[in-house]
Amino acid sequence: MGRQVWLLARRSILGTLRSPGAILPTLAVPLLLFFVISSGLSAAEKIKGFPTDNFTTFALTIAFANGALVTIANTGQATATDIESGFMDRLSMTPMRGFAFLGAQLAGVFLLGIVQAGLFIAVGLAAGARPETGVLGVVVLVVMFLLAVLAFGAAGMLIGLRTGSGEAVQAIAPLMTVFLFLSSINMPRNLMEHEWFVWIATANPLTYLVEGLRSLLISDWNAQAVILGFIVAAVIFAAALTLSAMSLRTRLIRT
Amino acid sequence: MSKGGYFSVVRYVAWRNLKVLFRKPELLFPAIMLPVFFLIAFTGSTSAIDKVGEFSTPDYTGFQYVFALCQAAAFTGAMGGFALAEDWETGFMRRLFVTSQNRSAIVVGYAIAMLVRGTIPVLVLTGVAVGIGMGVDGNPLQMVALYGLVTLLLLAALFWAAGLAMRMRSFAAAQAMVLPIFLLLFLAPVFVPLVLLKGWLHAVAVGNPLTRILESGRGFLGGHYIDVQWAYLCAGGGFLILAIWAYLGTRKAERIGG
Numbered sequence: 001m002g003r004q005v006w007l008l009a010r011r012s013i014l015g016t017l018r019s020p021g022a023i024l025p026t027l028a029v030p031l032l033l034f035f036v037i038s039s040g041l042s043a044a045e046k047i048k049g050f051p052t053d054n055f056t057t058f059a060l061t062i063a064f065a066n067g068a069l070v071t072i073a074n075t076g077q078a079t080a081t082d083i084e085s086g087f088m089d090r091l092s093m094t095p096m097r098g099f100a101f102l103g104a105q106l107a108g109v110f111l112l113g114i115v116q117a118g119l120f121i122a123v124g125l126a127a128g129a130r131p132e133t134g135v136l137g138v139v140v141l142v143v144m145f146l147l148a149v150l151a152f153g154a155a156g157m158l159i160g161l162r163t164g165s166g167e168a169v170q171a172i173a174p175l176m177t178v179f180l181f182l183s184s185i186n187m188p189r190n191l192m193e194h195e196w197f198v199w200i201a202t203a204n205p206l207t208y209l210v211e212g213l214r215s216l217l218i219s220d221w222n223a224q225a226v227i228l229g230f231i232v233a234a235v236i237f238a239a240a241l242t243l244s245a246m247s248l249r250t251r252l253i254r255t
Numbered sequence: 256m257s258k259g260g261y262f263s264v265v266r267y268v269a270w271r272n273l274k275v276l277f278r279k280p281e282l283l284f285p286a287i288m289l290p291v292f293f294l295i296a297f298t299g300s301t302s303a304i305d306k307v308g309e310f311s312t313p314d315y316t317g318f319q320y321v322f323a324l325c326q327a328a329a330f331t332g333a334m335g336g337f338a339l340a341e342d343w344e345t346g347f348m349r350r351l352f353v354t355s356q357n358r359s360a361i362v363v364g365y366a367i368a369m370l371v372r373g374t375i376p377v378l379v380l381t382g383v384a385v386g387i388g389m390g391v392d393g394n395p396l397q398m399v400a401l402y403g404l405v406t407l408l409l410l411a412a413l414f415w416a417a418g419l420a421m422r423m424r425s426f427a428a429a430q431a432m433v434l435p436i437f438l439l440l441f442l443a444p445v446f447v448p449l450v451l452l453k454g455w456l457h458a459v460a461v462g463n464p465l466t467r468i469l470e471s472g473r474g475f476l477g478g479h480y481i482d483v484q485w486a487y488l489c490a491g492g493g494f495l496i497l498a499i500w501a502y503l504g505t506r507k508a509e510r511i512g513g
Contacts (some may be wrong), residue, residue: 032441039456040446043307178289181296187303194387197299 004096008104015078016108026074026112030067031123037062038127041186051188052218057131060124061214062185064141065206067116068148069176071109072156076169078105079160083251092252098245106153113149117142131217140226141216147233148209152176154240161247183207208232264355268364272338273371286330287376291383294323298387301446308451311470311477313390320384321401321472322445325465327376328409329436335369336416336432343424348508358505362417366410373409377402392478400483401475404468407490412436414497421504424511439465448473464489 016023038059045055052058082088091101121138131138159169183206184192192198201207212229215222276282294316302315312318339362342348351361393401416432423431443465444452452460460466471486 036441036445036456039454040444040452041301041304042453043447043451044301044304046307047303178292178296181293181300184300186297186300191303192300193302194299196387197295200295200299 004100005104008096008101009107012078012104012106012108013111016074016112023112026067026070026116027119029070030063030116030120033066034059034063034120034124035127037186044187047191049191052132054128054130054218056124056127057129057217058214060120060127060129060217061210062180063120063124064117064145064213065148065180065185065210066177067120068113068145068152068209069180070173071113071149071153072159072176073169073173074109074112075105075153075156076160076173077156077166078108079157080164080166080169083160083164084166088251098248098252102154102157102241102244102248105157106150109149109153109156110146113146116149117145129217132219133216133221137216137221141213144209144212144216144226144229144233147230147237148213151233151237151240154237154244158240158244158247161244161251164251179204180206180210183210185210205232205236261357261360264351264357264360265364265367268351268361269367269371272335272365272368275338276368276372282334283372283375286327286334286372287379289330290323290327290376290380293326294319294380294383295387297322297446304446308447310448311473311479311481313392313477314388316384316387316389317391317476318473320380320389321469321476322440322443323380323384324377324401324405324472325408325469326440327380328373328405329412329440330433331369331373331376332409332412332414333416333432333436334372335365335413336420337426337429338368339365339417339420340423340426340428340432343420344426348424352509358509359502362414362421362501362505365417366413369409369413370406373406377405391476393475394478397475397478397480401472404472404475404486404490407487407494408465408468411490411493411497414494414501418497418500418504421501421508424508439463443469464493 038056041059042055044050045053045058082091121142131141133140156169156173159172163169163172182200183204184201185206189198189201189207192201208225208228209232211225212227212232215225215229298316298319305315305318310318312321339348342351348361352358355361391398415435416428419428419432422428442456442459443463444460449457449460449466449470467482467485467489471480471482474481474483
C-alpha cells in the first residue's frame with residue numbers, strides 16, 4: 001500500500017511540476033483577485049463598524065480562499081486526463097487500491113498548496129497586510145488553508161471521476177469562484193445591507209471557511225470562527241473523498 | 256460553382272448561428288449566468304460601500320447593473336469568437352470560405368447573430384436588477400445611449416475574438432479571447448467610481464477605455480452626462496479598430512488557404 005501511494009504520489013507531484021499551465025493560474029489568479037479587490041474595495045475600511053482599518057489584511061483572505069478553490073481544476077483535470085488517456089484502464093488491471101490512487105492524486109496539489117501559502121503570505125506582507133494573530137496565527141492559517149486545498153482537490157477528483165472529461169472540469173471549475181463571491185468574502189455579514197444576501201451568505205458553507213481564515217488575519221483569536229472554518233474544510237474533504245472513492249469503484253468496474 | 260453574394264452569406268451565417276442557439280440553449284449560460292451571479296453577489300455583499308462617497312446611479316444595484324451589462328456584452332461577443340473557432344475546427348469554415356465571394360460577410364453574419372443573442376442576457380439582467388430593487392433616473396434618450404454603448408462593446412469584443420479565431424483557426428484561441436476581456440473588466444472601477452479608487456488601480460483604471468464606458472453608462476442610468484464623448488470615442492474607436500483587426504484576420508485566413 002505504502003509503495004503504491006509513493007509511486008502514484010511521485011507521478012502526481014512530477015505531473016504538477018511539469019505543467020506550468022496548471023501551476024500559473026493557481027498562483028496568479030488568486031493574487032490578481034487579491035490586488036484588484038484590495039485596491040478596488042479599499043474605501044470599505046471607512047464604513048462605520050468595519051472590523052479593521054487595514055483593508056489589505058482583510059482582502060488577503062481572498063487569495064487563500066480562491067487559491068484553495070482553483071485546485072479543483074488541477075485535480076479534476078489530472079483525473080479526467082487519466083481517464084481519457086486510458087491510464088485508469090491500465091491501473092484497473094493492477095492490484096492498486098482505490099484510496100492509494102485518491103491519496104496520491106492529492107499529493108501534487110498539497111505540495112502546490114505549500115508554495116501557494118508561502119507566496120500569498122510573502123506578497124500580502126509586502127503589500128501591507130499585518131496578521132493580527134502573529135506567527136502562530138499564520139501557522140494555523142496555513143494549516144486551515146492546506147486542509148481546504150485537500151478538500152477542494154478531492155472535490156476536483158470527484159468531478160473528474162464523475163464526468164471523465166477535461167472540458168467538463170474546465171467548464172465547472174470557474175463556477176466555484178462565483179460561489180466564493182456569494183459568501184462574506186467582500187464584506188462582513190453584519191455590514192451587508194440586503195437581508196436576502198445575508199441569507200445566501202449564511203447558507204453558503206464557504207462563508208465559514210472565509211470567516212475562519214479571515215479571523216486569523218484581522219482580529220485576535222476567535223475560537224468559534226477558527227473551529228467553524230476547520231469543520232467546514234474537514235466536512236468537504238471527508239464528503240468529497242468518500243464520494244470520490246465510490247465513483248472510483250464504479251469507474252474501475254466500468255472500465 | 257456559383258458563389259454566394261454578400262447579403263446571402265450574411266443572412267445564412269447569422270441564421271445558422273441562431274439555429275444552433277435554439278438547438279443548444281445552454282450556450283447562453285456563460286453570458287447570462289456569470290453576469291447575473293456577479294450582479295447578485297456584488298450588489299448583495301458590497302452595497303454598504305455607497306455610503307463612502309458620491310455615486311452617479313440612484314442606488315448601488317444600478318451601479319453594479321451597468322458593470323454586469325458590460326460583462327454580458329463582452330462575454331457574448333467572445334462567445335461569437337468561440338463559435339467561429341469551433342467552425343474552423345469542424346471544417347465548416349473552410350467550406351464557407353470556398354462558397355462565399357466576400358469573406359468579411361462571414362464575420363458580419365456572426366456579428367448579427369451575436370447582437371440577437373446579446374438581447375437575451377440583457378433582458379434577463381434587467382429583469383433581475385429591477386427585481387432586486389434597481390431604480391432608473393435616466394430619460395429614454397439616456398437609456399438608448401446606455402444600450403448603444405453596450406452594443407458597441409459587444410461588437411468590439413466580437414471583432415477582437417473573431418480576429419483571433421481567424422488567425423489561430425483553433426479552439427485553443429479561447430483563453431486568449433477571454434483573458435484580455437476579463438482583465439479590462441476587472442481593472443476598471445468595479446465597486447466604486449473612479450474618483451474613489453486609490454493607488455495603482457486608479458492609475459490603471461484611468462487608462463482603461465472600459466472605465467469611460469462604465470462611468471458614462473452609470474451616468475446615463477442616473478440621469479447624468481458623464482464623459483459621454485470619451486465613452487463613445489472609446490467604444491466607437493474600439494469597434495472600428497477591432498473591425499479592421501477582424502477584417503485583416505479574414506484576409507490572413509484567405510491567404511493561408513482558408
